[in-house]
Amino acid sequence: xxxxxxxxxxxxxxxxxxxxxxxxxxxxxxxxxxxxxxxxxxxxxxxxxxxxxxxxxxxxxxxxxxxxxxxxxxxxxxxxxxxxxxxxxxxxxxxxxxxxxxxxxxxxxxxxxxxxxxxxxxxxxxxxxxxxxxxxxxxxxxxxxxxxxxxxxxxxxxxxxxxxxxxxxxxxxxxxxxxxxxxxxxxxxxxxxxxxxxxxxxxxxxxxxxxxxxxxxxxxxxxxxxxxxxxxxxxxxxxxxxxxxxxxxx
Amino acid sequence: xxxxxxxxxxxxxxxxxxxxxxxxxxxxxxxxxxxxxxxxxxxxxxxxxxxxxxxxxxxxxxxxxxxxxxxxxxxxxxxxxxxxxxxxxxxxxxxxxxxxxxxxxxxxxxxxxxxxxxxxxxxxxxxxxxxxxxxxxxxxxxxxxxxxxxxxxxxxxxxxxxxxxxxxxxxxxxxxxxxxxxxxxxxxxxxxxxxxxxxxxxxxxxxxxxxxxxxxxxxxxxxxxxxxxxxxxxxxxxxxxxxxxxxxxxxxxxxxxxxxxxxxxxxxxxxxxxxxxxxxxxxxxxxxxxxxxxxxxxxxxxxxxxxxxxxxxx
Ligand SMILES: Nc1ncnc2c1ncn2[C@@H]1O[C@H](COP(=O)(O)OP(=O)(O)O)[C@@H](O)[C@H]1O
Ligand SMILES: [Mg+2]
Numbered sequence: 001x002x003x004x005x006x007x008x009x010x011x012x013x014x015x016x017x018x019x020x021x022x023x024x025x026x027x028x029x030x031x032x033x034x035x036x037x038x039x040x041x042x043x044x045x046x047x048x049x050x051x052x053x054x055x056x057x058x059x060x061x062x063x064x065x066x067x068x069x070x071x072x073x074x075x076x077x078x079x080x081x082x083x084x085x086x087x088x089x090x091x092x093x094x095x096x097x098x099x100x101x102x103x104x105x106x107x108x109x110x111x112x113x114x115x116x117x118x119x120x121x122x123x124x125x126x127x128x129x130x131x132x133x134x135x136x137x138x139x140x141x142x143x144x145x146x147x148x149x150x151x152x153x154x155x156x157x158x159x160x161x162x163x164x165x166x167x168x169x170x171x172x173x174x175x176x177x178x179x180x181x182x183x184x185x186x187x188x189x190x191x192x193x194x195x196x197x198x199x200x201x202x203x204x205x206x207x208x209x210x211x212x213x214x215x216x217x218x219x220x221x222x223x224x225x226x227x228x229x230x231x232x233x234x235x236x237x238x239x240x241x242x243x244x245x246x247x248x249x250x
Numbered sequence: 251x252x253x254x255x256x257x258x259x260x261x262x263x264x265x266x267x268x269x270x271x272x273x274x275x276x277x278x279x280x281x282x283x284x285x286x287x288x289x290x291x292x293x294x295x296x297x298x299x300x301x302x303x304x305x306x307x308x309x310x311x312x313x314x315x316x317x318x319x320x321x322x323x324x325x326x327x328x329x330x331x332x333x334x335x336x337x338x339x340x341x342x343x344x345x346x347x348x349x350x351x352x353x354x355x356x357x358x359x360x361x362x363x364x365x366x367x368x369x370x371x372x373x374x375x376x377x378x379x380x381x382x383x384x385x386x387x388x389x390x391x392x393x394x395x396x397x398x399x400x401x402x403x404x405x406x407x408x409x410x411x412x413x414x415x416x417x418x419x420x421x422x423x424x425x426x427x428x429x430x431x432x433x434x435x436x437x438x439x440x441x442x443x444x445x446x447x448x449x450x451x452x453x454x455x456x457x458x459x460x461x462x463x464x465x466x467x468x469x470x471x472x473x474x475x476x477x478x479x480x481x482x483x484x485x486x487x488x489x490x491x492x493x494x495x496x497x498x499x500x501x502x503x504x505x506x507x508x509x510x511x512x513x514x515x516x517x518x519x520x521x522x523x524x525x526x527x528x529x530x531x532x533x534x535x536x537x538x539x540x541x542x543x544x545x546x547x548x549x550x551x552x553x554x555x556x557x558x559x560x561x562x563x564x
Contacts, residue, residue, distance in 0.1 A: 110428065
């Protein structure tokens with residue numbers, strides 16, 4: 001039985017003032033899988049994420065999510081349809097507490113986000129769910145800590161909790177283990193595996209053992225184009241990949 | 251003490267001082283302070299909570315003052331209708347300017363708002379019913395609700411004070427509303443708010459329109475209080491002054507802008523004798539305060555209170 005495709009890109013191209021950062025990328029991400037996007041620095045991975053979430057307009061090509069063309073959707077709309085990203089640099093709301101960070105994400109479905117005449121106490125109803133999400137990433141003790149004061153690994157966990165608050169169908173994670181110590185990496189891998197249950201994850205990751213651990217399918221990007229695709233074992237034996245990617249990193 | 255308790259105290263202090271004020275200082279002085287305090291608080295909603303620096307807020311204050319002046323003088327409407335008309339025009343202006351400026355940020359946003367404000371200034375100078383260089387003189391205060399004649403300074407004061415409290419309450423409510431929380435998230439990390447599905451431009455636009463509307467209310471009240479509307483209300487000096495008042499008092503604090511307004515109006519009043527030195531002295535005070543109190547006067551006090559009572563971080 002062929003797998004259902006949740007996300008498809010057709011010949012996606014992004015040019016920056018003549019420089020081609022993404023060059024004809026066609027991807028198919030199967031629903032329910034963890035799909036990794038790897039490649040050397042500057043290969044265009046983050047740019048692909050920016051195109052998928054419409055943070056940047058594509059120069060050419062099409063993006064289909066669940067069969068719908070979202071190539072020209074607004075970024076907030078893409079998020080509301082169920083594609084939610086994390087950022088390469090951790091993205092929290094620094095002056096808000098951990099609880100408030102998660103609550104902001106939970107708040108939108110209430111439909112009162114433009115209600116400037118309503119008391120903030122109406123948000124108290126979201127607290128239980130926010131605490132639950134914090135607990136899911138091991139942050140229950142930090143609920144009242146201002147995000148800027150959390151250590152790096154916890155910031156990333158908070159970011160993940162905030163993302164999960166939207167219950168996205170497709171999670172885009174940009175180097176979730178970057179800058180982490182060995183122990184934190186293990187925790188994040190376990191966390192990703194846990195949250196991937198029932199959803200699809202597209203993962204950009206430099207740490208190849210993490211990729212090997214998590215990803216069912218791997219797409220290798222080099223200089224903006226797809227170099228190879230397959231299981232981790234397949235692509236890691238591909239001579240072109242060895243040369244462009246593994247050969248390039250010591 | 252929690253944030254909510256602290257706010258309740260601030261409110262109580264403010265209401266009491268406001269009630270007693272016309273018996274402690276000249277009512278017209280107190281009313282002038284109220285108008286500019288409301289103006290600065292409305293500005294602070296935009297700068298302190300949405301992170302947007304407008305350099306054209308005089309357009310809203312001034313246009314509302316003129317509209318109120320014209321409706322009261324030529325049509326003899328009840329005072330509150332004149333005030334509402336001024337506020338409504340400022341709100342519309344805010345919607346139009348905001349829609350065109352809101353997608354820009356930082357210095358570009360400031361420059362576009364300044365440009366629009368200059369346009370309003372030009373119109374006010376040129377249009378036939380604004381009195382040109384002389385401004386609108388002799389605006390009648392009229393009757394509030396059609397019955398309460400605002401001829402005495404004390405009656406007028408309480409009318410203005412009631413309107414101020416309503417406006418001030420709305421600003422505080424907006425800051426501490428579901429909308430206010432989204433606004434703060436956008437200020438903290440705009441791309442992240444966007445990635446959570448918030449159309450950030452719409453939230454900023456609403457903040458801009460609210461700020462313009464309440465600046466308009468301040469301008470309308472000012473026209474009622476001083477019984478004139480003048481070019482100085484639409485001049486870019488006003489747009490600069492409100493930035494100064496907000497930063498002096500403490501941007502992003504409840505009482506800061508009002509304290510800043512009180513300080514600036516007091517300085518201008520007591521230094522009126524020394525003529526053009528006012529500007530220089532206000533400037534010097536501003537520089538000194540910004541150097542000494544980075545968070546503004548109220549911002550520093552708040553940090554101190556939090557350190558000593560809550561033991562938390564500022
Ligand atoms: N906004 C931009 N403007 C110009 N060039 C960019 C922009 N964003 C990325 N690039 C360029 O596109 C290429 C791919 O970048 P990126 O997608 O960040 O790579 P990766 O995430 O794979 O390391 C790089 O050469 C980068 O300099
Ligand atoms: Mg990258």
